[in-house]
Amino acid sequence: MIYLQLFYEFAKAGLFAIGGGLATLPFLQDISVRTGWYTADQLADMIAVSECTPGPIGVNMSTYTGYTVGGILGAVVATLGLIFPSIVIIIIVAKILKAFQDNKYVKAAFYGLRPASTGLIAAACLSVGQIALFNQGAFDSLKSVFFGIRYPAVILAVILWLLMNLGTFKALKKNKVLAKISKLHPVVFLAASAVIGIIFGFGGV
Amino acid sequence: MKELLDLFFTFARIGGLTFGGGYAMLPMLQKEVVEKRDWATNEELMDYYAIGQCTPGIIAVNTATFIGNKTRGVLGGIIATLGVVFPSLVIITIIAAFISNFADLAVVKNAFAGIRVCVFVLILNAVVKLGKSSIKDAVTLCIFLLVLIGSLLLDVSPIIFVLIAAAAGIAAHLLLQKGGDKA
Numbered sequence: 027m028i029y030l031q032l033f034y035e036f037a038k039a040g041l042f043a044i045g046g047g048l049a050t051l052p053f054l055q056d057i058s059v060r061t062g063w064y065t066a067d068q069l070a071d072m073i074a075v076s077e078c079t080p081g082p083i084g085v086n087m088s089t090y091t092g093y094t095v096g097g098i099l100g101a102v103v104a105t106l107g108l109i110f111p112s113i114v115i116i117i118i119v120a121k122i123l124k125a126f127q128d129n130k131y132v133k134a135a136f137y138g139l140r141p142a143s144t145g146l147i148a149a150a151c152l153s154v155g156q157i158a159l160f161n162q163g164a165f166d167s168l169k170s171v172f173f174g175i176r177y178p179a180v181i182l183a184v185i186l187w188l189l190m191n192l193g194t195f196k197a198l199k200k201n202k203v204l205a206k207i208s209k210l211h212p213v214v215f216l217a218a219s220a221v222i223g224i225i226f227g228f229g230g231v
Numbered sequence: 232m233k234e235l236l237d238l239f240f241t242f243a244r245i246g247g248l249t250f251g252g253g254y255a256m257l258p259m260l261q262k263e264v265v266e267k268r269d270w271a272t273n274e275e276l277m278d279y280y281a282i283g284q285c286t287p288g289i290i291a292v293n294t295a296t297f298i299g300n301k302t303r304g305v306l307g308g309i310i311a312t313l314g315v316v317f318p319s320l321v322i323i324t325i326i327a328a329f330i331s332n333f334a335d336l337a338v339v340k341n342a343f344a345g346i347r348v349c350v351f352v353l354i355l356n357a358v359v360k361l362g363k364s365s366i367k368d369a370v371t372l373c374i375f376l377l378v379l380i381g382s383l384l385l386d387v388s389p390i391i392f393v394l395i396a397a398a399a400g401i402a403a404h405l406l407l408q409k410g411g412d413k414a
Contacts, residue, residue, distance in 0.1 A: 041287045050289065074334035075326055078343040080247050081319030082256065082291035089316075089323040101324050105316050112288030116296040117308050119286060131401055136278055138374055138400020139393065140365035143281040144358060145378030146389050150254040151354040158347040179348045186352040212258045213248045216349050223345020224338055 028096050029103045035061070036088050036107030043084065050084035050108070054091060063095045084108065159183060178226055186215055234303055235310050241268070242295050242314030247322075250346050253283070253290030258353040260294065261360060270302050273364045285390040291315060370403045 039053035051073070058064055064072075072094075076086035085105060092104025126132045158179055165174030192198050193208030223229065241263055249256040257276070264270045271279075276294070283293035292312055299311025326333050333339060366372050378392045 040289075040292075043287070043289065071332075071334065075323070077251060078334055078339055078346075079319075079322050079326065080250055081322065082246070082249065082253060082289055082315070083251065084289035085246075085292065085316045085319045086323050089319050090327055093324050093327040098324055101320060101327075105320055109288070109292050109312050109316060112286075112292045113296050113309055113312055115286055115288065116283075116293050117300050117305055119282060120297060120300045120308075123282075130404070134401045134404030135397040136281075136400065137371070138396040138398070138403065139281040140274065140277045140361075141371040141375035142378045142392055142396030143277040143284070144361045144365045145375045146284065146382055146392060147254055147257065147280065147354070147361065148358045148375075148379050149382040151351065151358050152383065154251070154254070154347065154354060155351040158344075158351045179344070182345070182348045183352050186349055187355070190352065190356055212262055212349075212353050215353065216248070216250065216346055219345040219349035220342040221345070223343070223348075224341045226345075227341050228344035228348070229337070229340030229342075230344075 029099060031061075032092055032096055032100055032104045033107035033110075036092070036104045037110050039088070040108040041111040050087055054087060057091070064091060068094065155183075176228075179228060182219065182222060182228075186219065190215065235307065237268075238299055238303060238307055238311045239314040239317075242299070242311045243317045245295075246291075246315040247318030249291065250343075250350055253280075253294070254354055255350050256291050256294070257357040260298075261357055264298055271298050273361060275301075277361055277365055281393050281396075285393045370399075370407065374399055 035057050039050050043049040043053055054069060058069055072087055072090040075090060076083045079086055088104045088108040089101045093101035159176055161174050161176050189207050193204035198204050245259045245263055248259050260276060265273055279294045279297040283290040286293060295311045295315040296308045300308030366375050374396050382392060
């Protein structure tokens, strides 16, 4: 029964992959080696597609793998398998947390956790920025930081930042247009960036 | 029922608009969950991310379960999680079925290179917002900087940082009388 096996394999990945989406990757490699459901090349394709489509990468990879192995039902079963352990564990953790939320030691622990959480996200942010604004290949071959920087991307990043933040500055708050722009939904900026990426050939192709 | 549908579609929208993993979901969560609806605060988001780092499963899914569970109980947790994965299921299945070499298409590569720049700026904004509510004094500033520098330079699991930071919070409370009551 391939569907049961799919559910089981992805539930295992969901249970043991801790952290962000790419934490699922080693488990997918392991599944590929043990079951022969897909090759390493196919896996590379799945990662590429998962990274440039909406949705959490781990979920995208499970759906893609499930579809490759067992069609639409396979995609659904693999994804449900992946999220099943999370749902169970988080609901239990949430219950425990609720019971202890007024405990002063738990509060003190969260006082330390929050800046740490911010620090981890800031680090992830910088590595996204490095990939988005810096061309490692050009840097490696030309040995100069000046050739490594993707200038159009940096200009776009600065413009985006200004559009998102100018309207929130005290001196400019009265400017209704700026204030409105800074309150736009993130998807507006994402869509505009995609269009700019296509028009100016940001991907270098 | 209406609230459950609202949960499902809100998280479906968040899942469908997130490019590139759990951290990229943060700006969407701040917009949809914190600003538009009062389902969680920025502080709670940080707590969920910290716990999501050291519990099994991917962060995006864990956070969805947390917020759904907080809003509408166990069923809410399940519905929010199904919502966040729903767009992936549809989009990936269509791509896998009909478009071979999707990721190699020039238009996809160029669009995604632009999107990545925007994701960077969106996460940067999200970090600034979180920092304003999590970095309150010298102790929290130190924890922030140490974790940031540590995770950039060392190849250590985030779980280690999360555990040490929790211990540091408790130590600061015992030694300096910080955190416990007002945090």
